[in-house]
Amino acid sequence: MISIILLGLLGLCVLAQLYFALIYFFPLSRYKDPEVTQRVPVSVIVAAHNEQDNLFELLPMLLDQDYPEFEIVLVNDRSDDDTEFYLHELEKQFPHFKVVTVKRTPEYLNSKKYALALGIRAAKHEHLLFTDADCRPYSTKWIEKMQSGYVTGADIVLGYSPYAQLKGFLNHLIRYETLLTAIQYLSQANKGRPYMGVGRNLSYTKACFFRNKGFASHIKSTGGDDDLFVRDAVNNSKVNIVIDQEAQTWSIPKKTFWAWITQKRRHLSAGKKYKAKDKRKIGVFVISNIFFYVLAIILLVVNSHLAILAGIIGLRYLVVFTAYIMAARRLNDKLSLFLLPVLDVVYFFIYLFLGVSVVLYKRIRWK
Secondary structure (H helix, E strand, C coil): CHHHHHHHHHHHHHHHHHHHHHHHHHHHHCCCCCCCCCCCCEEEEEEECCCHHHHHHHHHHHHCCCCCCEEEEEEEECCCCCHHHHHHHHHHHCCCEEEEEECCCCCCCCHHHHHHHHHHHHCCCCEEEECCCCEEECCCCHHHHHHHHHHHCCCEEECCCCECCCCCHHHHHHHHHHHHHHHHHHHHHHCCCCCCCCCCCEEEEHHHHHHCCCCHHHCCCCCCCCHHHHHHHCCCCCEEECCCHHHCEEECCCCCHHHHHHHHHHHHHHHCCCCHHHHHHHHHHHHHHHHHHHHHHHHHHHCCCHHHHHHHHHHHHHHHHHHHHHHHHHCCCCCCCCCHHHHHHHHHHHHHHHHHHHHHCCCCCCC
């Protein structure tokens, strides 16, 4: 009797996952970016704290963008390396390069949000495009492709920013987590239900920023300059997505497990402030996956109804993994088919560990 109940619960978990795969993930895999029909002036904003080495690589790539009218606003956020000297040399050479210097952040404000807010105020163009100092645009068409999202009258454009492919299982795991996160927020936005974005590749208008009072509702919180702003802005703003590879940025992932865990804890701490309906939807997706594996392991151990169990597991793997593979292909993200079953189970149990750690240990730090 107990095994029948467990099978029923397992079936419910799979039904929930099939719902996400069929209603959200498969449509994302067939999404077509808008055509570029306008080239409005753009301000690219980057906040950097002691990022001299990254800026040596990033800024030439930004200055080399193939776009008719844009400026780069670099916010030098309390750097004590040689960033300042490098930036002032660039400012002399390029009239469309602007430096905003932050010497001190007010104690009651989050440093990155304060830096970004100053950059936004200094920007002279209405359309803003954001990335981080450790990111790199995939192409010289990055600005142009991201701005194509505004042709539908959007106020916010969400982009994709994967991590570079390196050796090792940790790299596979980090890229898989990034892919699943992107599939969720991009597919929801594609269906008219946006709830977050990532600051590594995000665009919105100045009017949208000031209409929603900037970062005021979460100005003291660590993180959330991207996802929590989108959370607030979707109430009165139209959101679009752009996902072609030329519209993407990429960055180098963390090299150690604990550095990555620390980064993910910071992201999850911001996730606690999402709207209740969005947290429920994310929760259903994550919990259904965690319970799928827990229940499947229990039923395998008790060796009960193996034929039915195999059918349920096979259905889940066939539909859900096919959706992941197709979405990854659309995002031009390389997904290891051989490691996919292992990455999936490891990722969701790590997610459980992260959720518990955020609840039990709440101290989160920024730079």
